[in-house]
Amino acid sequence: MAFDYDTIVIGGGPGGMAVAYGLNKSQKVLVIEGNLWGGTCPNFGCDPKKMLYGVVEARRQVIRYQGSGLSAELKVDWAKMMAFKRGYTEKIPTGTEAGLKNAHIDHLHGVAEFIDGHTLRVGDQKVSGAHIVIATGATPTIPDIPGKEAFKTSTDFLNLSNLPKKIGFVGAGYVAIELANIAVEAGAEVHIFQHNDRLLRNFPQKYTEQLKAILTDKGIHFHMNTNVTALNADDKQVEVITNNGGSITLNAIFAAAGRRPNLDQLNLPGIGVAVEPQGVKVDDHLRTSVPSIYAIGDAIAKSVPKLTPVSGIEGRYVVSVIAGETEEPIHYPAIPHIVFAGPELAQVGVTLDEAEKHSEQYAISNQSVGSWYTYNRLQDKTARVTTITDKSSGKLVGAVVLAVNAEELINDFSEIITHKTSAKQATDWTPIYPSVTSDLGYFY
Numbered sequence: 068m069a070f071d072y073d074t075i076v077i078g079g080g081p082g083g084m085a086v087a088y089g090l091n092k093s094q095k096v097l098v099i100e101g102n103l104w105g106g107t108c109p110n111f112g113c114d115p116k117k118m119l120y121g122v123v124e125a126r127r128q129v130i131r132y133q134g135s136g137l138s139a140e141l142k143v144d145w146a147k148m149m150a151f152k153r154g155y156t157e158k159i160p161t162g163t164e165a166g167l168k169n170a171h172i173d174h175l176h177g178v179a180e181f182i183d184g185h186t187l188r189v190g191d192q193k194v195s196g197a198h199i200v201i202a203t204g205a206t207p208t209i210p211d212i213p214g215k216e217a218f219k220t221s222t223d224f225l226n227l228s229n230l231p232k233k234i235g236f237v238g239a240g241y242v243a244i245e246l247a248n249i250a251v252e253a254g255a256e257v258h259i260f261q262h263n264d265r266l267l268r269n270f271p272q273k274y275t276e277q278l279k280a281i282l283t284d285k286g287i288h289f290h291m292n293t294n295v296t297a298l299n300a301d302d303k304q305v306e307v308i309t310n311n312g313g314s315i316t317l318n319a320i321f322a323a324a325g326r327r328p329n330l331d332q333l334n335l336p337g338i339g340v341a342v343e344p345q346g347v348k349v350d351d352h353l354r355t356s357v358p359s360i361y362a363i364g365d366a367i368a369k370s371v372p373k374l375t376p377v378s379g380i381e382g383r384y385v386v387s388v389i390a391g392e393t394e395e396p397i398h399y400p401a402i403p404h405i406v407f408a409g410p411e412l413a414q415v416g417v418t419l420d421e422a423e424k425h426s427e428q429y430a431i432s433n434q435s436v437g438s439w440y441t442y443n444r445l446q447d448k449t450a451r452v453t454t455i456t457d458k459s460s461g462k463l464v465g466a467v468v469l470a471v472n473a474e475e476l477i478n479d480f481s482e483i484i485t486h487k488t489s490a491k492q493a494t495d496w497t498p499i500y501p502s503v504t505s506d507l508g509y510f511y
């Protein structure tokens with residue numbers, strides 16, 4: 068049977084793009100995008116978030132240096148900071164589309180819906196492919212409570228033209244903590260409502276409690292064990308009603324209670340693709356229950372974190388499966404994850420909980436490093452690093468870092484873990500001195 072395309076990709080985010088560019092060399096490929104070319108990460112996720120984070124962190128670093136040679140009092144100009152962000156994001160959709168044109172990859176703007184395992188409807192067009200890859204990402208979950216129409220999302224936050232005076236977040240995960248930190252540093256009164264007593268559940272509690280204390284010192288109000296039960300909004304303000312009988316009036320409330328896969332418009336039940344609450348069900352070759360259809364990225368149910376690099380790994384893996392280059396199941400390297408909260412909290416590999424449970428197998432080294440040269444230089448007094456080594460091999464298998472520049476050390480640790488580097492190999496070279504990497508030898 069002849070199809071219009073060898074492979075059709077639904078979703079023009081990091082996952083979908085990895086598939087399109089990977090297969091384009093050998094196949095006729097089509098990418099379909101229903102919203103902004105480039106997807107969540109560069110338009111309303113990682114990249115714009117980190118541009119705002121960079122500005123507020125620069126101000127915070129000046130505060131850390133008070134008494135060490137800097138004394139300026141800096142204020143965040145929200146409108147100018149947003150203009151800086153827009154200078155980047157406004158070019159993303161057209162730039163991404165231009166990249167597809169230059170690479171001669173066919174692309175279609177519109178929302179795709181399955182007709183059968185090989186055919187899609189996009190508006191009034193029908194297109195068919197020998198393979199179809201679902202790379203549709205995820206979208207914020209809106210808590211189902213009376214007045215829920217008043218909820219704004221992370222996308223709205225990253226587009227706010229003015230910073231509201233008093234704002235709240237429902238949830239205490241990555242999105243809430245990162246955006247709350249930006250808002251409080253920029254001068255807002257910030258409230259976080261979390262239904263249990265745990266923030267950032269994917270990180271060790273000892274570290275999240277330390278981060279919570281730091282963020283509380285910055286002025287964030289944590290309302291733990293608190294359910295938001297209703298919202299009562301007018302044009303200017305929103306009354307947030309909670310289960311413990313209280314209420315607080317804010318100028319904006321953001322839903323940051325997780326993200327759900329974008330599957331509603333695909334007609335997956337209609338064509339027999341199995342779905343779980345966390346996303347499309349896939350096997351260890353990222354095949355769905357319909358053999359011609361694969362799924363990747365934030366749209367799938369999986370145990371690894373839903374992050375941009377993971378969507379990329381899965382996209383490149385599906386390329387090799389579809390191209391017939393591998394029959395091996397997908398193998399994930401050690402995947403670092405981080406919350407950019409000034410300081411940054413990052414983790415990779417075997418978790419601290421796991422290491423504590425299996426003390427016969429793992430050795431844990433927990434060090435307060437605030438007085439080390441690298442962290443003292445930055446006046447990062449609360450910096451802390453935990454390394455986890457396998458007792459039998461002596462090799463590093465996990466790490467947690469809380470520091471203003473945790474992204475750097477965690478990247479080093481990830482590389483060491485991924486390549487199963489021995490302590491000798493890890494330190495048998497000459498990094499720049501002084502630098503984060505030149506400290507590696509002290510962790511062994």
Ligand SMILES: Cc1cc2nc3c(=O)[nH]c(=O)nc-3n(C[C@H](O)[C@H](O)[C@H](O)COP(=O)(O)OP(=O)(O)OC[C@H]3O[C@@H](n4cnc5c(N)ncnc54)[C@H](O)[C@@H]3O)c2cc1C
Pocket residue numbers: 077078079080081082083099100101102103104105106107108111112113114116177178179180202203204205221242329332333363364365366373374375376378
């Ligand atoms: C505020 C925020 C901050 C983040 N920060 C980080 C970070 O610092 N680091 C990190 O690694 N990750 C971060 N993430 C997560 C990261 O953005 C995602 O993991 C990543 O974008 C997933 O890529 P994807 O290709 O799977 O999906 P997406 O990037 O979501 O792309 C999917 C695309 O599919 C399109 N689509 C959906 N349904 C259809 C349809 N039926 N037809 C056609 N097109 C469709 C969507 O419009 C979208 O453009 C952040 C996310 C958010 C929200």
Ligand SMILES: NC(=O)c1ccc[n+]([C@@H]2O[C@H](COP(=O)([O-])OP(=O)(O)OC[C@H]3O[C@@H](n4cnc5c(N)ncnc54)[C@H](O)[C@@H]3O)[C@@H](O)[C@H]2O)c1
Pocket residue numbers: 210237238239240241242243245260261262263265266267268293294295323324325326372373374404405406407
């Ligand atoms: N730095 C990063 O890499 C980064 C940044 C932002 C987002 N992300 C990605 O986006 C995903 C979504 O982030 P997120 O923060 O929305 O989700 P999350 O799953 O990290 O956190 C959701 C939080 O909301 C809480 N919650 C759920 N329902 C609630 C309710 N009704 N009331 C109060 N609290 C409630 C949960 O207990 C949890 O603490 C992340 O899992 C991650 O994959 C990554």
